[in-house]
Amino acid sequence: xADAMSLPAAAARPRRRAPxxxxxxxxxxxxxxxxxxxxxxxxxxxxVGVIGLSFTDWTFGAPQIAWAGAxxxxxxxxxxxxxxxxxxxxxxxAFTVPASVFLGLGVALLIEAGDRGRGLYRALFFLPVTSTxxxxxxxxxxxFHPTVGLVNQxxxxxxxxxxxxxxxxxxxxxALGVIGIWQALGLNMxxxxxxxxxxxxxxxxxxxxxxxxxxxxxxxxxxxxMLGPSLVFVVTITAIRSFQVxxxxxxxTEGGPNKATSVLLYQMYQEGFSFLxxxxxxxxTCVFLAFVLLLTWAQTRLxxxxxxxx
Amino acid sequence: MARLTLTGIRKSxxxxxxxxxxxxxxxxxEFVSLVGPSGxxxxxxxxxxxxxxxxxxxxxxxxxxxxxxxxPKARDIAMVFQSYALYPYMTVRQNLxxxxxxxxxxxxxxxxxLGRWWPGAGARRAAIDAExxxxxxxxxxxxxxxxxxxxxSGGQRQRVALGRxxxxxxxxxxxxxxxSNLDAKLRVATRTEIAQLHRRLEATFVYVTHDQVExxxxxxxxxxxxxxxxxxxxxxxxxxxxxxxxxxxxxIGTPQINTLPATRDEGGLTVAGRHWPLALPPxxxxxxxxxxxxxxxxxxxxxxxxxRPGVVEGTLAHQELLGxxxxxxxRVDSVAETVVARVDPAQARTLALGAPVSLATARVLxxxxxxxxxxxxxxxxxxxxxxxxx
Amino acid sequence: MRPRxxxxxxxxxxxLAGLGLLMVLPFVLMVSISLKPAHEIFAPxxxxxxxxWHAWQNYSLAFAKQPLGRYLLNGLLVTACIFAAQALFALxxxxxxxxxxxxxxxxxxxxxxxxxxxxxxVPAIPLYIGLWHLKLLDTYAALILPxxxxxxxxxxxxxxxxxxxxxxxxxxxxxxxxxxxxxWRVMLPTALPALVAFGLLSLVWxxxxxxxxxxxxxxxxxxxxxxxxxxxANAEAGTNYGPLMAAATVITAPLVIAFLVAQRWFIDGVxxxxxx
Numbered sequence: 001x002a003d004a005m006s007l008p009a010a011a012a013r014p015r016r017r018a019p020x021x022x023x024x025x026x027x028x029x030x031x032x033x034x035x036x037x038x039x040x041x042x043x044x045x046x047x048v049g050v051i052g053l054s055f056t057d058w059t060f061g062a063p064q065i066a067w068a069g070a071x072x073x074x075x076x077x078x079x080x081x082x083x084x085x086x087x088x089x090x091x092x093x094a095f096t097v098p099a100s101v102f103l104g105l106g107v108a109l110l111i112e113a114g115d116r117g118r119g120l121y122r123a124l125f126f127l128p129v130t131s132t133x134x135x136x137x138x139x140x141x142x143x144f145h146p147t148v149g150l151v152n153q154x155x156x157x158x159x160x161x162x163x164x165x166x167x168x169x170x171x172x173x174x175a176l177g178v179i180g181i182w183q184a185l186g187l188n189m190x191x192x193x194x195x196x197x198x199x200x201x202x203x204x205x206x207x208x209x210x211x212x213x214x215x216x217x218x219x220x221x222x223x224x225x226m227l228g229p230s231l232v233f234v235v236t237i238t239a240i241r242s243f244q245v246x247x248x249x250x251x252x253t254e255g256g257p258n259k260a261t262s263v264l265l266y267q268m269y270q271e272g273f274s275f276l277x278x279x280x281x282x283x284x285t286c287v288f289l290a291f292v293l294l295l296t297w298a299q300t301r302l303x304x305x306x307x308x309x310x
Numbered sequence: 311m312a313r314l315t316l317t318g319i320r321k322s323x324x325x326x327x328x329x330x331x332x333x334x335x336x337x338x339x340e341f342v343s344l345v346g347p348s349g350x351x352x353x354x355x356x357x358x359x360x361x362x363x364x365x366x367x368x369x370x371x372x373x374x375x376x377x378x379x380x381x382p383k384a385r386d387i388a389m390v391f392q393s394y395a396l397y398p399y400m401t402v403r404q405n406l407x408x409x410x411x412x413x414x415x416x417x418x419x420x421x422x423x424l425g426r427w428w429p430g431a432g433a434r435r436a437a438i439d440a441e442x443x444x445x446x447x448x449x450x451x452x453x454x455x456x457x458x459x460x461x462x463s464g465g466q467r468q469r470v471a472l473g474r475x476x477x478x479x480x481x482x483x484x485x486x487x488x489x490s491n492l493d494a495k496l497r498v499a500t501r502t503e504i505a506q507l508h509r510r511l512e513a514t515f516v517y518v519t520h521d522q523v524e525x526x527x528x529x530x531x532x533x534x535x536x537x538x539x540x541x542x543x544x545x546x547x548x549x550x551x552x553x554x555x556x557x558x559x560x561x562i563g564t565p566q567i568n569t570l571p572a573t574r575d576e577g578g579l580t581v582a583g584r585h586w587p588l589a590l591p592p593x594x595x596x597x598x599x600x601x602x603x604x605x606x607x608x609x610x611x612x613x614x615x616x617x618r619p620g621v622v623e624g625t626l627a628h629q630e631l632l633g634x635x636x637x638x639x640x641r642v643d644s645v646a647e648t649v650v651a652r653v654d655p656a657q658a659r660t661l662a663l664g665a666p667v668s669l670a671t672a673r674v675l676x677x678x679x680x681x682x683x684x685x686x687x688x689x690x691x692x693x694x695x696x697x698x699x700x
Numbered sequence: 701m702r703p704r705x706x707x708x709x710x711x712x713x714x715x716l717a718g719l720g721l722l723m724v725l726p727f728v729l730m731v732s733i734s735l736k737p738a739h740e741i742f743a744p745x746x747x748x749x750x751x752x753w754h755a756w757q758n759y760s761l762a763f764a765k766q767p768l769g770r771y772l773l774n775g776l777l778v779t780a781c782i783f784a785a786q787a788l789f790a791l792x793x794x795x796x797x798x799x800x801x802x803x804x805x806x807x808x809x810x811x812x813x814x815x816x817x818x819x820x821x822v823p824a825i826p827l828y829i830g831l832w833h834l835k836l837l838d839t840y841a842a843l844i845l846p847x848x849x850x851x852x853x854x855x856x857x858x859x860x861x862x863x864x865x866x867x868x869x870x871x872x873x874x875x876x877x878x879x880x881x882x883x884w885r886v887m888l889p890t891a892l893p894a895l896v897a898f899g900l901l902s903l904v905w906x907x908x909x910x911x912x913x914x915x916x917x918x919x920x921x922x923x924x925x926x927x928x929x930x931x932x933a934n935a936e937a938g939t940n941y942g943p944l945m946a947a948a949t950v951i952t953a954p955l956v957i958a959f960l961v962a963q964r965w966f967i968d969g970v971x972x973x974x975x976x
Binding site (some may be wrong): 281 | 704708709712713715716717719720721723724725726727730733742744789790792793795796797800801802803804805808811812814815817818819821822823824825826827828829830837845846848849851854867879880883884904905907908910913914915925926929930933941944945946947949951952955958960963966967970973974975
Binding site (some may be wrong): 200202203205206207208209210211212213217220221222225226228 | 360361362381382383386388389391393395397398399400409412413422474645676
């Protein structure tokens with residue numbers, strides 16, 4: 001790192017900018033330089049690389065690489081497994097996001113509604129967020145076990161239907177979804193708690209004087225509208241994280257049974273690192289990236305429209 | 311009628327007592343200020359009147375109705391908050407309409423989407439809109455009705471808060487330091503507007519502030535509070551001329567009133583080493599305190615006959631030339647704070663810093679050692695001049 | 701707070717406690733199974749505590765079969781190195797973006813924002829190829845290098861640095877501090893809460909990351925905790941649940957304990973980053 005970058009006290013020779021500004025510019029580049037280099041090396045460069053790679057025919061370890069145009073994407077379009085993965089991923093997101101967002105909101109509201117036990121409940125619900133998902137996934141695997149698993153034992157006791165949750169193609173994805181909800185709930189709760197705390201108390205008082213003092217009225221007139229930006233933020237974050245589902249699929253179901261739990265990232269992993277079809281996997285990555293960017297764009301538009309509160 | 315009566319209000323937060331036995335009788339249509347230093351309990355009292363907090367003991371009546379058990383919305387009051395508390399996600403129009411919407415539309419008619427088509431909703435909403443226009447026009451809000459609070463200036467937001475309070479035509483208006491978020495120039499202009507508003511609406515206003523100038527200029531009567539008690543409740547001039555407590559005298563008036571300790575002596579009092587022929591009744595005690603407003607002093611030139619009976623001598627520590635008047639800061643022995651006199655610039659012209667100065671007064675307020683006012687104080691003997699009002 | 705009626709308070713506690721119990725149940729289950737012998741695990745009725753304590757056998761078997769301690773150590777080493785590197789590069793850059801005027805500043809910030817949009821799995825393939833060419837696969841370097849740059853860290857610290865008053869910097873410069881020194885002596889102490897928050901998030905994220913270690917690590921002595929769990933599960937063929945749960949407990953324990961001890965920091969940290 002450069003040292004002694006103190007700004008010179010007096011102008012030496014006339015330059016286009018004052019020497020102070022020149023030294024400041026140098027300092028700026030020097031301090032930010034390493035980070036910029038790394039950012040391009042590790043993030044932006046490879047991201048561009050992936051896009052480029054998706055237009056080639058390269059497989060891992062192949063001696064030559066050739067331009068293939070949109071061949072990978074054409075293949076993607078006709079790939080039954082791809083459409084299955086996409087459908088599964090979207091279904092997973094559609095299942096986990098509303099559930100974890102609204103449960104998180106409900107829990108946050110309940111916690112804020114009383115004085116006692118806040119710290120305890122916050123800890124209880126946030127605990128899963130810090131846990132190592134894979135280790136807990138194994139616990140869930142046991143819980144979903146068709147005979148000795150807790151889930152089926154409880155359901156049987158209640159007289160409800162049971163099945164082999166993880167091996168049944170109709171339920172496997174949603175069983176994984178339950179694990180996802182379990183882990184996301186606590187994070188959403190904390191974000192909503194922050195949003196709730198940010199609502200000024202005198203808004204509620206003004207509403208009480210104006211006539212809105214019942215629990216329902218307070219929620220509809222003050223809480224829900226003020227949470228608008230928080231809600232958009234939480235939904236987007238949860239959705240993006242849901243899109244990135246991989247761990248549970250890789251360890252518990254390996255995409256099965258019959259591709260019932262094959263998700264975008266898992267297929268990308270398989271194509272790129274099991275089948276070594278790097279270019280094809282790159283194309284999958286680009287589709288993945290496109291969806292994430294779409295989600296983020298949707299968030300910005302929504303936030304822009306709703307949150308002009310200042 | 312909107313008479314507001316408070317009796318025996320007591321309030322503690324945990325172990326700390328915040329209000330001690332407060333009683334006020336506010337007439338219909340009066341503008342009353344609750345003024346005092348921070349922590350004196352004025353905001354707590356206002357919130358209790360509004361129903362946002364509950365007194366531990368005491369009774370509040372608006373008109374003939376005892377309102378202690380009623381929630382805020384049922385008390386027929388409106389409040390302007392210090393931060394205005396406008397709903398940021400609603401337009402000005404919606405902000406102004408909300409109190410009426412909550413009152414006049416049934417729950418079904420209020421539903422977000424369906425409510426619009428509920429029978430009867432249309433007519434009521436139209437009536438509400440008309441009232442919103444009626445309130446918005448004199449406040450200058452008509453062109454702003456479709457904006458959001460974030461797009462308004464501080465002064466405009468304040469007027470929206472006022473409008474929202476007015477739209478329900480309540481009996482009592484409560485205001486919690488509504489001017490404190492405005493800059494100085496705007497504050498003066500808005501002060502006048504609020505006073506005019508009061509005259510136009512002919513409603514009862516209760517106005518909390520820590521600024522004595524606001525309290526004095528706007529109110530019919532001022533309730534000066536300190537440490538959870540109402541020290542005096544009287545018209546502004548009365549509070550100025552005839553304070554009931556030394557703390558009242560010290561809080562009102564700029565520069566602050568001069569306090570002079572005194573001891574009794576033969577034929578009067580000894581004040582700062584000089585004899586004052588001032589007679590006080592026995593209730594004043596052995597160590598009374600005297601207070602003299604800065605504008606009651608004149609400079610007593612050396613070697614001239616004593617024009618006024620109360621004289622102090624000291625050295626000139628500092629002068630402040632204000633143009634229309636000059637403030638003299640005189641250090642007097644045995645008086646802790648410098649004595650400040652407000653004099654004509656001509657009187658001060660000949661004085662030099664560090665030079666000896668004599669100040670004389672014919673008007674004085676007397677208090678006992680605990681600060682209670684002693685009304686009967688009379689100059690004795692020579693030439694009965696202006697005396698303290700009894 | 702208006703005093704709520706009793707029925708409401710009871711309902712609230714019932715709901716929160718009930719759901720909270722469900723959240724905690726997997727942890728309870730995990731520990732419970734790790735204490736039981738095989739025949740009790742597969743017994744038809746569920747009991748919380750074992751009749752026959754098998755804890756010692758399960759845990760010692762877990763440690764014998766796989767280098768569990770090594771996995772934890774790797775986790776600690778890797779996350780510590782990553783965070784140190786992230787702080788080292790992000791802080792000066794954040795300062796330059798927040799407080800200095802230089803020609804590339806706005807462009808660089810735009811690229812930082814763009815990079816924020818890119819999920820971590822997108823650069824994976826080219827990074828893998830690059831490391832393969834450099835013969836760095838299956839090393840600590842492979843685990844640490846890609847994460848040394850945290851654009852989230854840059855963004856967060858920049859937002860924080862912007863709130864530091866400029867006068868503080870003018871005074872420091874008059875006192876003779878170089879820009880570099882300003883970063884570490886003036887900005888860092890002021891933004892310590894943000895750095896701690898970022899550190900906790902970085903710790904949790906990198907400790908639990910599975911995707912990248914799965915790609916680059918084959919040797920079990922280099923495995924981070926999640927990868928270690930999977931190695932263990934594979935080695936066990938998945939039916940020896942007692943030792944498996946024991947391993948899972950050991951792997952999960954450090955972060956859970958850290959969280960319980962420093963709850964406020966975790967929660968405040970998440971809240972603060974979200975607000976920014």
